[in-house]
Amino acid sequence: MHLLRSPQEAYRKVDFDARVAGADPVQLVLVCYEQLASALGTAIHADARGDNAAKSASLTRALSALTALQMGLDHDRPVAGALAALFEGARRTVLDSVLQFDATALAALRSDVCDIADAFRANAVDAG
Structure with a gap:
């Protein structure tokens, strides 16, 4: 079994796995948007702290x-x-x-992703 580096990472993985296991297609798309926004945010914070390992892991999660x-x-x-x-x-x-890390570009992308996720969520509610 792959050991996780931190309790936070272990919790995030368990939460993610549980959400994916019980998700319908719309919920899966929302989970992907949430994971993308979260990963971009943690990359920005990791860069500000000088934590290159966390920044790299977050960018990988975003991809x-x-x-x-x-x-x-x-x-x-x-x-x-x-x-x-x-x-x-x-x-x-x-x-x-x-x-070449660009926190400004990633923050703008994160904002766009959150807006798209909100629109997708609203559309899914209207359609459902």
């Missing part, structure tokens, strides 16, 4: 969340093209920050 969002796109939906372009731009922003 994983983006990959899940990209793979889950329903290309038959009209908004799919715009989301695909957004996710690709987000991926570039995160990858650029691996080489």
Whole structure:
């Protein structure tokens, strides 16, 4: 079994696994958006603390969340093209920050992700 580095990471993993196990497709998308926003936020905070290991782990989590969002796109939906372009731009922003960290760009991306998640959540409630 892979040992986690901190109690916080262990808790985050257990919480994530439990949420994913019981999620429907809409909830899975929301979990991905939440994971992306959280990972971007922790990367920014880790950089401010000078914690390169946590920053790297957070950027990796952000890329994983983006990959899940990209793979889950329903290309038959009209908004799919715009989301695909957004996710690709987000991926570039995160990858650029691996080489030269840009807290401002990541904070702007995080804000955009939160706005999109809120809109997705509202649309899911209206449709449900």
